Amino acid sequence: MTTLKHYLQFTDLTADEYAYLFERAALIKKKFKAYEKHHPLVDRTLAMIFEKASTRTRVSFEAGMYQLGGSVVHLTTGDSQLGRAEPIEDSAKVISRMTDLVMIRTYEQSKIERFAANSRVPVINGLTNEYHPCQILADIFTFIEHRGPKDGTGNLTDCLKGKTVAWVGDGNNMANTWLQAASLLGFKVHVSTPRGYEVDEKLAAGAHGISAGSYQFFSNPMEACQGADLVTTDVWTSMGYEAENEARKKAFADWCVDTEMMAAAQPDALFMHCLPAHRGEEVEADVIDGPQSVVWDEAENRMHVQKALMEYLLLGKLA
Structure with missing residues (x-):
């Protein structure tokens, strides 16, 4: 038992x-x-x-x-x-x-x-x-599949150490969970959100806290993507916040993951999205349907x- x-x-x-x-x-x-x-x-x-x-x-x-x-x-x-x-x-x-x-x-x-x-x-x-821990569990496993050891040997979480994940968009449940994962597994998260939609650091920390240096905030999403190994985002309006939809569309206008942001990341950077996606809002069609996208594996x-x-x-x- x-x-x-x-x-x-x-x-x-x-x-x-x-x-x-x-x-x-x-x-x-x-x-x-x-x-x-x-x-x-x-x-x-x-x-x-x-x-x-x-x-x-x-x-x-x-x-x-x-x-x-x-x-x-x-x-x-x-x-x-x-x-x-x-x-x-x-x-x-x-x-x-x-x-x-x-x-x-x-x-x-x-x-x-x-x-x-x-x-x-x-x-x-x-x-x-x-x-949203099950989604981050899937995201990290997907990263390991694409960028981890091909022989399946060694600690599979080691391939994350020293890597950078760029979170572009809302400081929501996904962002909170990425911060927890980074602190626990030894990678870094670059977070970029519009003013007023930042991550609640105390909430993200939960009961266990978050280690210093595991995340960094950027007001410019392009800077957050600089050198990232993974760029990821989510819808601008999560379920339960539909009344804010129009205000969010205006606030998030510059936080659409586009080919420029992906170009700022590492040449072999992956793109992820937990879905459902709104092409033309939080992500360009050329990105989510492009060669760096692994959303269907995810x-x-x-x-x-x-x-x-x-x-x-x-x-x-x-x-």
Whole structure:
């Protein structure tokens, strides 16, 4: 029996645990591509709870759990007591008695923390307003695939050490999680946001803090991209902020990742976007559909890293 462990933000795991997860994700993906069965979670059930709708989160977790031999229960606030009067604590106590694992995609981080505090099974953050750890897990794995050791030897996180990630856009849950990842895994993040949309450093730090020198802020996005090994962005208006859409379009006008920004980065720099993307807003079509873009690998890898994560949270390290 493994110790109960939740995955609510990136700092919930150690660098060694991430090295293990990336190795497992590579193995699981290799088996998937070869049509080899990998069913370590037979008779296990994942409950997926959505307060925020999703394409990639639902498909990646649901398909992933089935591929691991398990089953899935899909809940929304519209078809369960979660959207009504039942306290989150009570829902957690009931759902965690009937399932083996819970993934929640919601608004406030405090909701998922309250659920986890009352759960008998591991809880995974599928996205909150504050953090998006599963996406950064996929992004880093994608970088390792493209820029890591080709023989698969050594600590896979070592290829990140000393690298620079340029974050261009909103100081949102993705930016917060990149800062956590950089501090933990030894790379640097250049952050450039419009005035008024900066990263909340205290929020990004979470309970564990962020090491000095792991990030730097730039008012000019072009400067943030200078020499970067990876350039990444997100939509200007995240779900739940639609009322600000027009104001954001004006404020973010100079934060569109274009070919000039990519040219300022390293010649072999990669481009990532967690999707969905709005071509002509946060990224030019020539960039997201260009040769440096790895967004489709990145999207697929959500499934593979989450399979490794679910396996680890339920079974611990496997030989």
